[in-house]
Amino acid sequence: QVQLVESGGGLVQAGGSLRLSCAASGNIFSIGAMDWYRQAPEKQRELVSTITSGGSTNYADSVKGRFTISRDNAKNTVYLQMNSLKPEDTAVYYCSADVVLYSDGARRAYRYWGQGTQVTVSS
Secondary structure, three states, X not given: OOEEEEEOOEEEEOOOOEEEEEEEEOOOOEEEEEEEEEEOOOOOOEEEEEEOOOOOEEEOOOOOOOEEXXXXXXXXXXXXXXXXXXXXXXXXXXXXXXXXXEEOOEEEEEEEEOOOEEEEEEO
């Protein structure tokens, strides 16, 4: 079984910084794209940032220049460095990943999600 576990959320004042981590564990063959999503109260979940296995990145317009995604493939971990935080960044942040499993001579890819970590930015 594969688990994604986020950490690093918390309460911070506007203008502050937080660093989220998400570690994948289990019988993993490889990991493709890893993403960070967020969901604010009464809003739809939105994609914040993506990083491919090769290190290419994409960001939502609302976080460009403030957030940086990175990954450590040796640790199966993805990070989200969040700087210059704003109250509108308040949300539950989820990591997600395309995980390839190897079983019975075959490789199969599945999308897994973490349980989420709360980020609250006070004004």
